[in-house]
Amino acid sequence: MLLDTETLIWLALAVPFLGTGLVPLVAKFGKAFRAYFAVAMGFLTALMVVLMLPDVWFGRAEGFAYSFNWAPSIGLAFSVYIDPLSVMMAVVAGGIGSLVLLYSTKYMEASAGLSRYYALVLLFIGAMIGLVFVDNLLVLYFFWEVVGLCSYALIGFYNTDPKAAKAGIKALVTTRVGDIAFLIGIFVLSAGAMAALGVGFWQSLSIRFLIGSVNTLMAMAYTPLAIAGFCFILGAVGKSAQVPLHVWLPDAMEAPTTISALIHAATMVNAGVYLMARTLPLFAHVTGWTDALMWIGGITAFLAATMALVEPDLKRVLAYSTVSQLGFMMFAIGLGFAGFAGATFHLFSHAIFKALLFLGAGAVIHAAGTRNMYQMGGLSKEMKVTFATMLIGTLSLAGLIGLGGFWSKDMILAAAWETGNYFPLFVVVVTATLTAAYAFRMLYLVFFGESRREKAAHEAPWQMSAPLLVLMVGTLISVLVVGFLLRAYASFGFHEVQATNLGEFIVETFSSMAVVLSIVAFFVGVLLWLLRKRWAGSWLGAKFVLAAQAGYWFNEFYEGLVLGLREISVRFRRTHTGDLNYNMVGVAIGILVIAIALFVLGGA
Secondary structure: OOOOHHHHHHHHHHHHHHHHHHHHHHHHHOHHHHHHHHHHHHHHHHHHHHOOHHHHHOOOOOOEEEEEEEEHHHOEEEEEEEOHHHHHHHHHHHHHHHHHHHHHHHHOOOOOOHHHHHHHHHHHHHHHHHHHHEOEHHHHHHHHHHHHHHHHHHHOOOOOOHHHHHHHHHHHHHHHHHHHHHHHHHHHHHHHHHHHHOOOOOHHHEHHHHHHOHHHHHHHOHHHHHHHHHHHHHHHHHHOOOOOOOOHHHHHHHOOHHHHHHHHHHOOOHHHHHHHHHHHHHHOOOOOHHHHHHHHHHHHHHHHHHHHOOOOEHHHHHHHHHHHHHHHHHHHHHOOHHHHHHHHHHHHHHHHHHHHHHHHHHHHHHHHOOOEHHHOOOOOOOOHHHHHHHHHHHHHHHOOOOOHHHHHHHHHHHHHHHOOOHHHHHHHHHHHHHHHHHHHHHHHHHHOOOOOOOOOOOOOOHHHHHHHHHHHHHHHHOOHHHHHHHHHHHHOOOOOOOOOOHHHHHHHHHHOOHHHHHHHHHHHHHHHHHOHHHHHHOHHHHHHHHHHHOHHHHHHHHHHHHHHHHHHHHHHHOOOOOOHHHHHHHHHHHHHHHHHHHHHHHHO
């Protein structure tokens, strides 16, 4: 190979950041040059990570570990550890990111501020690759925050639109709740590791080292390990938009559709799932950790699917769908080591078909001039390429046999069946049924029936159609990856994953009881879609529709909480007189109360 793996790693990290810095300079040579420079940097990044696959996925038993002194004065080294999971995540970020950039050259050409746009997209891709490559938890948190910053800036890209600006701030504030918990968990874990293992601060932050020392940590630092584990869950819940911190993601649809595709398929929301998958061996034996993750994922998947079923906005349907599918992944990781392969393969297949659906939705919105599905209809005749590609993406989401979504979702159902989690399995099977129902509802409202549009539509230009076709092919053949992925996992000793080839995987899939559940869920979902009007017309159905359309009042609850806290702070502010005499009296009374309390407790 012309470039060795170490060089590829550093180039994959450096190229997008270099592109971020150069975009404003390149813009001086012209708008088209700027756009295609960003595309070139995106595809170069994708090439670097794809070229790592053979070396990592074929025959290796350990990953590549490299480091250099990032901040020598404080002893901080920039350490990376590259294994099948991190490379798969980087391929998703780089590959889909590059297609989004190509699509953007046409979709975004009329927008202002495109130097900012392309620079931020490249930074987004680079930060996600950095997040999945690094071995140090504190450095991972740095990239975690850069990903959040890019998400905030790009969701609010149309900063003159109050709704977009508000959505960006909402995403930033909501995810910050989980981010603070995650940071607390990092320091608690580090403190426990230093005390139990007798290592220095930076060593206590190495993910590989902590996983290798998990038995000692369980024996000597269980409490810090448990606290950190649940703090990490909160971090993932915020980043991957799980209940109750899911409320930011539907509003994030005010972003350009290209950014929606990037966030939902390649970068932001995958970070939480990655964190849970990466740290599974560290926290798997902490009491209640996997159960909490399983139920958070299962409940999120179900609730988000019901909200997608009644949403009229095309992009918000896909947003709720993403929340639901991320719930499937969290649920699978919550099954323990048995669900690890299903969760990560579903992340891979979902990234492809969800990017396809979002970019397809962008083409539809670009042509129809609206996001309201009730103002579309009949587009299959005017947008044949877009229709064909979105048909495949929708069927994959619904779980049609043979498409990527079927194989990966069935792996999750099979893991739940094999581990005996029958009631949680029932919840996700019902969710899979609802998934098929809202997928067909979306497809019908957009592409079938009589046109309800005010203007004629047109097919998207090649810069937008080409990524759709590539992603459609990826959706059709993504199952070909599963054999390589499972064998790579097995050779690395990943969490009891068994090596298998594609033929064995297919036989094993159709030998499991879970495949019956997958097939039944698909057809019952189609039936539910056909009976939707009868159900919605019933008393119970009407109540359900009302609750789902209101998003189960999560937003109202948070708004009430914020207003209540603001009212308390306003009232408390009256004690801040600015008069030194009053302040000294307050200090004296406080000291007196503390002294009396200590006296009473001491006397007891």
